[in-house]
Amino acid sequence: MITRAEDVAFVQRLDHYRRRVDAKLADVLHPDREVPERLLDAMRYSVLGGGKRVRPLLVYASGELIGAAEDALDTVAAAVELIHAYSLVHDDLPAMDDDDLRRGRPTTHRQFDEATAILAGDGLQALAFELLATDTKLAAHPERQVKIVGWLARAAGPAGMVGGQALDMAAEGKRVDERGLERIHRGKTGALIRAAIMMPSELGSLSNEQRANLDVFATDIGLVFQIRDDLLEVEQDTATLGKNAGSDAGNEKSTYPSTLGIEGARRRAADTHDRAVTALRSLGERSNGLVWLSEFILNRSY
Ligand code: IPE
Ligand code: IPE
Ligand code: MG
Ligand code: MG
DSSP states (O other): OOOHHHHHHHHHHHHHHHHHHHHHHHHHTOTTSSSOHHHHHHHHHHHSSOOOOHHHHHHHHHHHHTTOOHHHHHHHHHHHHHHHHHHHHHHTSTTTTOOSEETTEEOHHHHSOHHHHHHHHHHHHHHHHHHHHHOHHHHTSHHHHHHHHHHHHHHHSTTTHHHHHHHHHHTTTSOOOHHHHHHHHIIIIIHHHHHHHHGGGGGSOOOHHHHHHHHHHHHHHHHHHHHHHHHHHHHSOHHHHTSOTTHHHHTTOOOHHHHHHHHHHHHHHHHHHHHHHHHHGGGGGGGHHHHHHHHHHHHOOO
16 A cells, blocks of 8 residues: 555655656757747647656656666657657547647647648657657667667557557447457557556566566556546546547547446446556566556546
8 A cells, every 4th residue: 555655755756757758858849959940839839838747657667667767768758758749639630539628728730720730740759769769878778779669669550559549530429349449448548658668678677477567567557547538538627637528428439438337437447457556566666656656547637
């Protein structure tokens, strides 16, 4: 069990990690890059000044498992957040979920225009891979660097986030069974969260068994994240979420609450979370940060 004193310590540690990744993101999106001004403005708008930074926090917490140096993780943390931010910009486009509000502000295509939002997303995606490919610390171990790039590319790609998004769009207005819904959620949201947790493991030496257990945790906690996201859309208000609370219903999305009911969805999230945390046990005390974050993911109110 996590005591209150430990809670305070974790919150401070997470604040510290959040500041690190925010500094890194501000640095890579610095205005003096050779990028057209409006495009860079849209990229900065989409990434800076909002967001819970859950994926970067998972990167740092996962790095604790292998005692990785924080400065070796900054690039990995920033890269996964750039991919996430790009996915949100495209997810909100009129051709997709057609949302006007994100992180408490107008969505990128609303603040700028559709073409700029599309290009900003494209730019953020490429920038994420440029970061990983040009990081001097990662380059000290090229085999590890390539594996990390592979994790992020697979997670972002057609068998991961983009694949999940395609299935999510195809399922609008249809009834999807539970297996189909799980596949959508593991793809559109779970894949990137899994990669955030697994990428740091390439920087250290976990046993095969520990790595397999970490992967069970990583895969399941990504599903929990999206079940909770579905629940928040029906339980929470737009002001708290910083995005439109009625969006899923308006788009006739298949969600866990619409498929299992609110109680069923809550139970599924809790059971999946239990399974995930049980898998972490073999990793001992160093996994406390991940356990703490997993509880936030299960219980979050925004
Ligand atoms: C929202 O993700 C979209 C999903 C993949 C569910 P987050 O809830 O992590 O969004 P931000 O980054 O905090 O805005
Ligand atoms: C977001 O899924 C998944 C990605 C952006 C890849 P949703 O469409 O369910 O998330 P919100 O509610 O817009 O954040
Ligand atoms: Mg969507
Ligand atoms: Mg959406």
